[in-house]
Amino acid sequence: MRAHWILVCGLIASTRYAEASEFEALVLVGGDHAYFCSGVVVAPRVVLTAAHCAHATRISRALDAPSVLVSHAAIHPTEDIAVLRVDRDLRIPLHPLRTDATPPITQIAIVGFGVQDPIRVTGFGLKRVRRIMPDGWGCDARRSRELGCRIHTELLLRGGRDNDTCFGDSGGGAFERIDDGWRLIGITSRGTFPKRVVCGEGGVYVRVDTVHEWLTRQGIK
Numbered sequence: 503m504r505a506h507w508i509l510v511c512g513l514i515a516s517t518r519y520a521e522a523s524e525f526e527a528l529v530l531v532g533g534d535h536a537y538f539c540s541g542v543v544v545a546p547r548v549v550l551t552a553a554h555c556a557h558a559t560r561i562s563r564a565l566d567a568p569s570v571l572v573s574h575a576a577i578h579p580t581e582d583i584a585v586l587r588v589d590r591d592l593r594i595p596l597h598p599l600r601t602d603a604t605p606p607i608t609q610i611a612i613v614g615f616g617v618q619d620p621i622r623v624t625g626f627g628l629k630r631v632r633r634i635m636p637d638g639w640g641c642d643a644r645r646s647r648e649l650g651c652r653i654h655t656e657l658l659l660r661g662g663r664d665n666d667t668c669f670g671d672s673g674g675g676a677f678e679r680i681d682d683g684w685r686l687i688g689i690t691s692r693g694t695f696p697k698r699v700v701c702g703e704g705g706v707y708v709r710v711d712t713v714h715e716w717l718t719r720q721g722i723k
Contacts, residue, residue, distance in 0.1 A: 522629040540614040540674030546591040551673030556584035565627040582691040605638035614674025649694040657707040668701035
């Protein structure tokens with residue numbers, strides 16, 4: 503099904519298009535008539551996305567690619583992350599998941615299908631990659647109070663005007679560089695608050711290491 507797009511979810515401004523091919527596991531997530539979020543394939547029939555995107559009914563690798571139906575959704579009880587099960591295998595190269603709590607020190611790539619221009623609301627559906635050097639997990643007591651991140655379960659990445667997630671990137675992935683590849687470290691949740699601009703002040707990501715036991719219970723290793 504060729505889907506139309508609509509702006510609903512999210513909170514990557516600017517782009518590195520050439521690098522997007524490194525992240526084939528990124529998919530569009532949406533409903534019968536529109537895609538509105540991003541997701542990450544972590545097993546042949548399993549996609550991780552944000553919990554606020556879990557009402558999706560289908561996923562696709564691109565706007566003009568065939569869609570695959572969602573057969574079941576499981577939402578984490580406290581974190582903004584969900585598991586979508588689809589009705590047939592997705593033959594896509596997968597990324598390993600982070601399982602330890604050691605603060606990240608290598609470059610992080612944030613990847614999603616969100617809008618490029620949040621003012622004119624254009625560019626949704628093109629996979630984009632931005633790279634950021636982390637400040638550990640980024641969320642301490644002060645930043646939690648001021649920016650709305652959760653200290654023990656979320657990653658905070660301070661973006662800039664051209665270095666941030668934006669509408670439609672929700673459910674996409676934050677990946678850390680390991681050896682010659684990338685490992686999934688977080689799922690895009692939302693922007694920081696309070697907001698002075700639509701996008702560009704930083705993003706909050708659910709750490710996959712902190713939900714590892716829950717993912718294991720969902721059959722994800």
